[in-house]
Amino acid sequence: MNTTTFIPIIIGTDINAYNMAISFHQAYGMKPILIGKQQMGFTDISNIIEKIDIHPNLADEGQFVPIMTQLAKDLESTNKNLVLVGTNDVYVRLIIENEAALKPYYMFNYINESLMNKLQNKSNFYKVCEEHGIDTPTTYFYDCSKSEPFNEEMMYPVIIKPSNGIAYYDHPFEGQKKVYRVDSKEEVQQVIDRIIASGYQDELIIQDFIPGDDTYMWDSVIYANSKGQTQLVTFGQVVLQEHTDTAIGNYTAVITRYNEDMMKKLQTFLEAVGYVGFANFDIKYDVRDDKFKVFEVNIRQGRSSYYVTSLGHNMAEYIVDDVMYEKEKPITYLNKEYLFTVVPKIVLRKFVNNEAVRDDVKRLIKENNYENPLFYKKDRNLKRKIYLFLRQVNYYRKYRNNKWDG
Numbered sequence: 444m445n446t447t448t449f450i451p452i453i454i455g456t457d458i459n460a461y462n463m464a465i466s467f468h469q470a471y472g473m474k475p476i477l478i479g480k481q482q483m484g485f486t487d488i489s490n491i492i493e494k495i496d497i498h499p500n501l502a503d504e505g506q507f508v509p510i511m512t513q514l515a516k517d518l519e520s521t522n523k524n525l526v527l528v529g530t531n532d533v534y535v536r537l538i539i540e541n542e543a544a545l546k547p548y549y550m551f552n553y554i555n556e557s558l559m560n561k562l563q564n565k566s567n568f569y570k571v572c573e574e575h576g577i578d579t580p581t582t583y584f585y586d587c588s589k590s591e592p593f594n595e596e597m598m599y600p601v602i603i604k605p606s607n608g609i610a611y612y613d614h615p616f617e618g619q620k621k622v623y624r625v626d627s628k629e630e631v632q633q634v635i636d637r638i639i640a641s642g643y644q645d646e647l648i649i650q651d652f653i654p655g656d657d658t659y660m661w662d663s664v665i666y667a668n669s670k671g672q673t674q675l676v677t678f679g680q681v682v683l684q685e686h687t688d689t690a691i692g693n694y695t696a697v698i699t700r701y702n703e704d705m706m707k708k709l710q711t712f713l714e715a716v717g718y719v720g721f722a723n724f725d726i727k728y729d730v731r732d733d734k735f736k737v738f739e740v741n742i743r744q745g746r747s748s749y750y751v752t753s754l755g756h757n758m759a760e761y762i763v764d765d766v767m768y769e770k771e772k773p774i775t776y777l778n779k780e781y782l783f784t785v786v787p788k789i790v791l792r793k794f795v796n797n798e799a800v801r802d803d804v805k806r807l808i809k810e811n812n813y814e815n816p817l818f819y820k821k822d823r824n825l826k827r828k829i830y831l832f833l834r835q836v837n838y839y840r841k842y843r844n845n846k847w848d849g
Contacts, residue, residue: 449767450523451475451759452514452549454538455530456483456495458785458817462749463528464492465819466759469752478514484834485817488827507537508544515548526763527551532563533609535743550766552669552720554742562716562740565606565648575712578734580727581651585635588644593631598651600626603634606646614641621692624652653727653736657684658797661726661735662697663709664748666758667719668765668772675756676706677777679747682795682804683786686845692725694747695838696784696791698803699754699777705735706776713740721758723748749816750783782813786842787835794842 451467453460456479464486467475474493477486480501486492496514500506515525527549529535538545539553554562561567566584573579583595584606603623605611612619616637623634635647653659660681667673682696705726713722723745725738744751744758752758754777764770782804784791791808795801807813817831 448523449526449550449763450518450521451528452525453477453528453530454501454534455479456481456486456497457530457746458485459530459744459746459748461485461489462746462752462816463530463744463758464489465816465822466749466752466757468819468821470757470759470763476514476518478510484827484830488824488830489822490824490827491819491822502533502537504537508541511541511545512548524767525549526766528759528762529553529743530746532741532743536563536609539742552762552766554717554719558716558718559742562742565739566646568739571716572712572737575715577708577712578729578736580653580729580736580738583649585647585649587635587639587647590639593628593635593649595649597628597649599628600624600652601631602648602650602652603631604648604650605638605643606648610645611638611643614643616641653729653731655728655730656796657681658795658800659728659730660684660694661700661705661724661728662694662745662747663706663722663724663726664744664751665710665713665718665722665724666761667713667722669719669769671714671717671719672771673710673714673774674761674765674772675751675775675777676710677751678702678706679750679783680800682782682784682791682800683842686842694745695786696782696795696804697747697750698800698807699750699779699781699783701776701778703776709737710774721748721761747783747785750781750814751777753783753814753816754779754781780807780812782807784813784815785817786815786838790838790842793839 453463453475456477460477464475467473468491474491476493478496480499498510501510529538539556539559569579569582585593625631625634662679664677666675679697679699681694682698685693685695709724721744723741726735729736791804
């Protein structure tokens, strides 16, 4: 394939950005350009990245389009198409909201703004799920702009989290967490009051706590081309997620599984709402009623989605084949066990409590059916290897010192 006709432009500098960068490098032998708000160790000392443009105000509404337009104009002399990939919710939202301004310069495949708002607003999302037969946890939405007492009767413990994560993190405060697990009505009100005091005015999600450790969490990645035709569906069991307060929900190890019923159910749901691009579902299995319950869908690939590339379905190729070549592909339901991990093997051996899953982890490692993409063999920067080694040591400390019962 001729790889001289395009340049990958990845917005972000985190693990997700690195996983997309090596996907492009593996597929096409090319080094993408990254653009982000700050340098991060995953990417800033990598030798498989062409360059990283840092703009601290990149995510500012009035700055995003001028910065992205200038980057495109700087590359005009190359006469190459620019394939654009976002790696977090903020950047993807900015791409979608500014589609008209970016389309003259960049090629990308994302849903429209109306559908994005329907799926990212949790109260709307859960209504849409109900309409299409997708199970979700019992959930109440508390409006922080009204400052009224929370009076709903619920079984405890419950989970509290912001409906609008972007707005929530715009109002930092001491003790701020990504997710709160609380055990009483009084504690619910205390958390609500602290969040309101920070200035957050949007909704909070107050949700039934589904019992079970990290291995009760599940992950699904789906790709639909620009015409809305589903080309890839995966299903995976979480082995571990981050256990620090600010990072809960970020998966650090996943085993790919096969569940045809759920895979087709999620595919049908996305097709019904007119979805395009990558989607990444967060799901938890509820042993009480034997149902998989969807928490949310991220309108992008997730940071753990690299297992798709590992299993021969390169994420970069799905995007490029679609937006540049309009290739039609038969749908693939991924059906091979594989272990994705960004934590060292000692962490998996010591901190995975589910014995059956731990046995699967050991077996997959023994069979060499696993990968930590951060240690990409063609990225030979010595400083980066040292950084990653220290990070692996720190992961052990983090899991030893932080326990999450969700």
